[in-house]
Amino acid sequence: MCLLLKGGLVVDLDRNSIKKADVLLEDGKIAAIQPGLKAPGAQTIPVEGCYICPGFIDMHCHLREPGEEMKETILTGTRAAARGGFTAVVAMGNTRPPADSRAVIEFVKRQAETAPVPVYPVGCATKERKGLELAEIGDLVEAGIVALSDDGNPVMNSEVLRRVMEYSSMFDLLIISHCEDTHLSAGGVMHEGYISTLLGLRGIPRAAEEIHVARDIILAEMTGARLHIAHVSSAGSVPLIREAKQRGVRVTAEVTPHHLCLTDEAVITFDTNTKVNPPLRTPEDVEALCDGLQDGTIDVIATDHAPHAPEEKDVEYNFAPFGISGLETAVPLMWDRLVAKGILTPVQLVQKMAGNPAKILGLPERAVKVGNAADLTVIDPQLKQTVRVESFVSKGKNSPFNGWELLGWPVLTIVGGRVVMSEGKLTFGERS
């Protein structure tokens, strides 16, 4: 099967450039890139004015299966990924049971065989994510995990985290760290500051995150482990990561679209869709996160897609679970808020959502190059649409962005040469 993308703007991460060209896809690979390509027999898709990007990878999402299928399943979550422009997702292991055994990893991989986009599972660092004993890390590696994480929980005990890092260094395995001092955050439901005072809601101070960022960096430096800081939210975390990188610590970091687009002011309405961990912080934090993205301190934009069932969120703020359904809004949010506003160039954004995640996870290179796998995300920078949670294919409708008009949407998601999403519609139920 041949596909010809006609008239697009090809994003070249190596040369940090964009060139107008046609792209021919053949047998799941990129067969040719040049202007004015002719390919008799190929299905032609006109993409004038659209960016042809290497396929986006969401390196942080919660697919909820096994155990919480009322929130999401691997199928619905990967369909949401395809609709949102992602060609692969990394599934966190805080499922029920948690992904602390080969059996669960194998189950996830088997469920993903019929998914529209590939799923890369993360294994738990400790048994049952309790932070007490090492999980069978070697067995998890053999089962095919791409990283270790107790995400949703931190590893509170520094000795345990040290041993996780040391032990996993024999596999040079990535450790994704959820940075939260749970004593400092206990009972908190939002950022601690003026707004939490105003609302009488219990706050989570920045220090709860920053202390663990500092600690994890120190332990990574000591053990030589590869550390990735998940969902950075706090201004003070950014210089800690920046300085660690300058010292040569093997640390990378990610930020979510919601921490870049919203602040704690969004909580004023008591809308439980704004309840997320780490919490939405302040304009100063957003500014520091943007600085970190611009200077390369923050390598990745990832969704932390955390779908919940409607009845779980339709409760008092204190009782609602944390999390935002993010797969179907991440790309337009980032285009509208970062690229259209000149905070990141299109190439930088693609680096953060495709190039860097692949590099950090040790996956095949993401680049629009002849011979590479035909995993592509095509973005129409002129398309203006309104977010409608009713139209989400994710089971999680818990988005604080409902009703936002955004510029720049994914219009094609191509996985292994097959179109899985076209103009917002899923075009492929199964991946062979």
Added chain:
Amino acid sequence: MDLKRKDILGLQDLSAEEIELILDTAEPMKEILGRDLKKVPTLRGHSVVTLFYEPSTRTRTSFELAAKYLGADTASIAVATSSVQKGESLRDTAKTIEMMGIDVIIIRHSAAGAPHLLSRYVKARVINAGDGAHEHPTQALLDMFTIREKKGRLSGLKVAILGDIAHSRVARSNIWGLTKMGAEVRVIGPPTLMPPDIHKMGARVFYRWEDGLKDVDVINVLRIQLERQQKGLFPSIREYTRLYGLDEEKLRCAKPDVLVLHPGPVNRGIEISPEVQDGRHAVINEQVKNGVAVRMALLYLLMGRGEEDVLTA
């Protein structure tokens, strides 16, 4: 002027004019309370339900009597706090109440924002009778009514709120209300019971009573919840009483004619000494009576206007 709003969720979004209207209307209501025959027919045919997710005697009784004196039918629903997460959702409870033809729902809840959530579910009017550490608008209104009655004004007064500011909805509603009415508000308490950036709400922050109580016209003493000590927010009840318990020595720091308020119930001898509680400055019992009058005024302004005029009845 009218109260042109469906709900009373907090004092943050009430204007000074609206607050003044409520306080003015509470005056004739208090007069009704002094009559032998207290019942007026103003809200006859209306129904009011109190939905309390937290234990309370005075606030609930106060609301129920206020509604009854105005002729409304009342019902009360008490929900055990412990079963909230397992039991029926607020949404379902709200719909159930609505179907019974209720006009006003008065809600108290341990979770901040619960009245706001409720108001989105129902067409009935919602009055917040205290939500978490967020707001307790009728308490602040009755506090202001009491102060105004005794001092003749609110504007220009120095009002100190003493105690656990962080967990207090009474403090927050009082700060909003009093600052809108032109009073100077001070909050006094240990740093561990002071929420961040509270000065941005318009209150001056003091950690020591020697500074905070100086020359104040009013002291509003907050109840200290004894379990805060177990959470490590202060070392002992004994030390709390020494540093923040209002006794006669501390009272001498204030103006000679200082008023002492307490929203109740009082931990006698802990946040306030028996001498002060029972002394000539305290208006704690008067507050209770004013609470009924203020709640009558609110119910009347929300539902009763345009029908039979209670003021001439």
